[in-house]
Amino acid sequence: MGGKRTAIVVGAGIGGLTTAIALRRVGFDVEVYERAPELRAAGFGLSVMSNATAALATLDIDLRLEKYGRVMETYHVKDSRGRLIREFPFPEIVRKLGVPCVCVSRADLLTALLDAAADVPITLDAAAEGFEVAGDRARVRFADGRSAEADLLVGADGFNSALRRQLAGPDEPAHDSGYIAWLGITEYSHPRFPPGSVVHFWGDGMRFGLVDIGRGRLYWWGTKNMPLQESSTWGGGKAGVLDSYSGWPDEVREAIRATPPADLLTLNTRDRPFLRPWGTGPVTLLGDAAHPMLTSLGQGSAMAMEDAAVLARHLRHAPDVPRGLRGYEAARYDRTRAIVEATRSISDFEQSQGPVRRRIRDAYFRLMPHRTLVGKLEPALTFPGAGPLPDEFERWNR
Numbered sequence: 001m002g003g004k005r006t007a008i009v010v011g012a013g014i015g016g017l018t019t020a021i022a023l024r025r026v027g028f029d030v031e032v033y034e035r036a037p038e039l040r041a042a043g044f045g046l047s048v049m050s051n052a053t054a055a056l057a058t059l060d061i062d063l064r065l066e067k068y069g070r071v072m073e074t075y076h077v078k079d080s081r082g083r084l085i086r087e088f089p090f091p092e093i094v095r096k097l098g099v100p101c102v103c104v105s106r107a108d109l110l111t112a113l114l115d116a117a118a119d120v121p122i123t124l125d126a127a128a129e130g131f132e133v134a135g136d137r138a139r140v141r142f143a144d145g146r147s148a149e150a151d152l153l154v155g156a157d158g159f160n161s162a163l164r165r166q167l168a169g170p171d172e173p174a175h176d177s178g179y180i181a182w183l184g185i186t187e188y189s190h191p192r193f194p195p196g197s198v199v200h201f202w203g204d205g206m207r208f209g210l211v212d213i214g215r216g217r218l219y220w221w222g223t224k225n226m227p228l229q230e231s232s233t234w235g236g237g238k239a240g241v242l243d244s245y246s247g248w249p250d251e252v253r254e255a256i257r258a259t260p261p262a263d264l265l266t267l268n269t270r271d272r273p274f275l276r277p278w279g280t281g282p283v284t285l286l287g288d289a290a291h292p293m294l295t296s297l298g299q300g301s302a303m304a305m306e307d308a309a310v311l312a313r314h315l316r317h318a319p320d321v322p323r324g325l326r327g328y329e330a331a332r333y334d335r336t337r338a339i340v341e342a343t344r345s346i347s348d349f350e351q352s353q354g355p356v357r358r359r360i361r362d363a364y365f366r367l368m369p370h371r372t373l374v375g376k377l378e379p380a381l382t383f384p385g386a387g388p389l390p391d392e393f394e395r396w397n398r
Contacts, residue, residue, distance in 0.1 A: 004029055005321065007152040008140055010128045010163060012039055014106075015287025015304030016156035017113035018056070020120045022312035023152075025059045030120050033140070033148065035127035035157070039114070041107035044183040044265055045211055045219025047072065047198075048109065050099040052302035054383040055309035057099075063112040069104030070214035073196030079362060080203030082192075082249035086365045086373075090198075093378050101381070103198065103211045105185055105219060109301070128155075128162045133281040136321065152321050153283045154311070156304070159270065161289035168275055175344075177269040177294050179205075179223045179351055180231035182241050184259040188218035190251045201252060202362065205353030208245065208252050220255040221295075225353050231268050238264055269294055271344060274337050277329060284325045286311060291336040296347040299339050299380060306383060307332060313386040331387025339380065 007023050009016045012034035020030045048065055056063065075088040094101050104112075127143040131153055138153035140163075155163030165172070193199065193210055201208040205225035213219045224244055226234070236243070238261045245252055271292050278285040287304030311328045318324030352361040365373075 005152065005315075006150040007031070007154065008033065008138070008148050008150040009154045009156055010140060011156035011158060011161075011287075011289070012036075012122055012124075013156065013158060013287070014109060014113065014301045015289070015308065016154075017110070017117050017120075018305050018308040019154055019156055019286055019311065021061060021113065021116045022056075022059055022308040023154075023315070024117075024120060025061065026312045026316035028152065028315070031148065031150070032117075032120055032122045033126040033128065033142070034122060034124050037125045039110065039122070039124070041105070041110045044221070045069075045103060045105045045185060045213045046109065046301050047211070047298045048102045048104060048305075049299060049302040050094045050097050050101050050381045051299075051383040052305035053102075054097070054099045055302075055306040058309055058383075058386065059312055061116065061309075063109075063116060065102040065104055065109070065112055066100065068108040068112055068214070069102045070196055070212045072101040072103055072198055074194070075198045075200075077200045077202060077365065078249075080201055080206070080248050082201070082251075085202065085362050086368075088377070089370065089374050090377065090381070093374060093381050096378075097382060103213045103219065105213050105217070108213075128157060130166045131163060131283055133283060136282060138282045151282060152315070152325075155283070155285045155289045156287050158288045159272075159292045161285065163283065164275065164285055164289050167277075167279070167285070172272060172275075174270045174272055176228045176231075177223075177271075177347060178225055178227075179269070180226045180234055181267050181269050181295075182222045183220070183265040183267070184255070184263055185213070185217060185219050186255065186259040186263065187216050188255060188258055189216065190254055192249070192251045193218075199251075201248065202350060202358075203248070204355075204358055205351055206244070207350060208248065210251065210255060218255055218258075220259070222256075223351065225351055228268065234266060237261060271340060274340055276333060279325055279329060282321045282325065284311070284329060290332075291340050293340045293343045294347045295343070296350060297339065297343045297380060299343065303336055303339055306335070310386045314389065317389050327388070335384060342380070 007028040139149040211219040314328040315324040
């Protein structure tokens with residue numbers, strides 16, 4: 001594409017900021033619009049998986065996350081009494097791939113992204129309501145009556161995306177996970193939790209995770225099967241979370257005890273039916289706006305980062321914006337659909353409740369051959385590339 005093109009990204013979360021950085025790398029003038037009045041990350045953590053880092057590397061983007069978080073060194077799954085079910089080979093796989101998996105707080109990840117996007121204009125308190133396509137340009141409307149126009153419009157505005165709502169319709173259903181989730185970040189040290197560790201505990205319709213995010217800090221999460229009508233009104237606070245994990249290992253209960261009540265986050269997790277197409281003309285979706293998923297694989301942020309890299313690479317080579325977007329979408333449908341479906345399936349299995357289902361779950365992972373487990377985990381951690389690039393445009397259009 002000749003000449004300087006302009007782009008609007010709606011949403012200044014992980015997907016939106018990564019997209020802004022990636023688009024700038026391929027020659028776009030980018031502006032970001034965010035509905036929130038300030039950029040502030042909720043108190044939880046995540047893992048930036050190897051596939052996300054590898055995707056960004058295709059555009060020579062290095063966020064240097066190791067200085068913000070902690071490289072994953074071990075990954076163990078235990079039962080609710082602290083007995084080992086299985087050591088998962090994530091570290092082995094990432095060593096083979098040559099790209100680390102970094103566990104980091106969301107706030108630190110956003111700091112790294114803002115540093116990399118330092119000269120990208122970000123307009124806050126700008127809630128998108130919808131868009132129009134006029135010729136080869138797109139215009140986005142905001143709730144306060146403002147509008148903005150560009151050659152490219154990317155909806156990275158999350159689970160409740162206004163741009164997605166216009167594409168999919170206002171009555172698109174959301175699917176509850178079937179459990180409540182509690183999240184926290186705290187300073188933490190425990191003799192049974194070595195540095196660089198990720199440890200998951202599986203109980204009866206419940207799970208708990210401990211994740212080292214560096215500098216003496218712990219990110220933890222807990223889940224408990226609960227109907228939506230109950231989880232959406234749950235108000236048990238820190239005491240209620242502690243009570244739910246009565247009798248669990250001390251390293252679990254100490255994480256909860258050490259967390260200030262103000263740093264405890266309670267939420268419902270949801271996904272949506274897979275959407276296709278993601279866009280029209282010079283408009284597309286990305287990240288949770290395109291393919292919201294549950295959290296069991298830890299791939300939500302990674303998929304958004306992959307999206308951003310693939311989008312930028314297709315636009316770099318495409319003869320025009322719409323064809324670049326349709327190429328990006330075609331390259332991402334199968335990959336993201338597979339991750340969304342795998343995440344839902346794994347979530348349901350790991351939340352197994354009742355003595356029979358629980359024993360089947362634990363035995364399944366305990367007895368699985370090592371090679372089989374690696375084969376199940378490695379594809380998600382491996383960036384598959386940007387898909388067909390310019391030489392394949394004609395095939396798509398036939």
